[in-house]
Amino acid sequence: MSHLRLAVFDVDGTLVDSQHNIVSAMTEAWSNLNLGIPRPEQVRRIIGLSLVDACAVLLPWATPTTHRAVADAYKEAFRAMRLLPDTMEPLFPGVREALDRLEREGWLLGLATGKSRRGVDSMLQAHELEGRFVTIQTADDNPSKPNPSMLRRAAADCGLELNEIVMIGDTAYDMAMAAAARSAAVGVSWGYHSLDELQRAGAQVVLDTFDNLTEVLDAVTGEKAGDAQ
Template sequence: MKRMRLAVFDVDGTLVDSQHNIVSAMTEAWSSLNLGIPRPDQVRRIIGLSLVEACSVLLPWASPATHRAMADAYKQAFRAMRLLPDSMEPLFPGVREALDALEAEGWLLGLATGKSRRGVESLLDGHELHGRFITIQTADDNPSKPNPAMLIRAAADCGVDAGDIVMIGDTAYDMAMAAAARTGAVGVSWGYHSLDELNKAGAQVVLDSFDNITEVLDALTGGPG
């Protein structure tokens, strides 16, 4: 029987350039709670975490109730932003071609993201990507990265062993999650964490583009399925 392999992608900073929307929504959330204005680099650091966890990292001195209130304010700001005509987060170069190439070689595709289910659905709608991902793990249903739960559930959804799964992401949270789940770990250099951080967290390879993604994933999983 043909061996099945699963490529699981992070979303923000890996497939889509979402930093502008995330920084804007977080700034609006802080302002609504009279917390001042966060530095954009602070916000970019927590992209990839689940929302309440991200808020607790941004404001470690605040109470859990404040973290939850900030998360709710962020959701409201993001929902309002999503209604604007120019709010769609753009795909990074080569994303569609990479997905096409992996599917042509027999890879299953999945997502593991700190976004909400609603946020993922909106993104898939906007970019006409529905039906491309056989498993979608979101912050609504799982503990925050780097907990390995998203990858463990993705493996169970698809009936694929950890050794036949590769996580592709732009943050140390993604790489640490992959290490905890004992899957392959591929970083991308165009996201929100540095090359050094990706390597220290367990990246086996860091891509500068998606051009050779099939060759890299084949090498990590021992060749075509």
């Protein structure tokens, strides 16, 4: 085993509180296509999936052509929303401090998200986090979670084995992706899926805050970052 380890974070619901913007953009997309109005709780359930897959879950009766049309309308709505002054997606409490601690402990940092690369870049710029993540896996280049492609590519980017990666996320999709990759899985309780759903999907630990993240990651990997094996 290498002495390096990689902490891979989901974005929406794990690092940033984006539910208001996502629900608003999806509502506008449905309205523009005369599909009615989605229930906010429906939309929150699919956060974490890649966009077309999310639209297919929301509209199971619709055709793939409609799913793609809704996805395109959502992207347009979100692009317009980013130009407004009051659409910041705030970081959850403790995120920046947790990233700083992990880097001091020798962890590599990565992202695996259903967002587009444009969306990720916008978020990183808004929060001055550019350059913090050595691998960024998005919906642009990978199948939707829970397919393990994002973690496999993250491991390859860093020259690591999949058992040297921990996935940190707020949904069952994140936990199931880690299970499929045979990587460690840590859930967070402040996102969009319940504690029971996270545990059933494979979460080894579910955090209520990021305060003890480094200790939890050490526990689930059974070593200290930087320890030679």
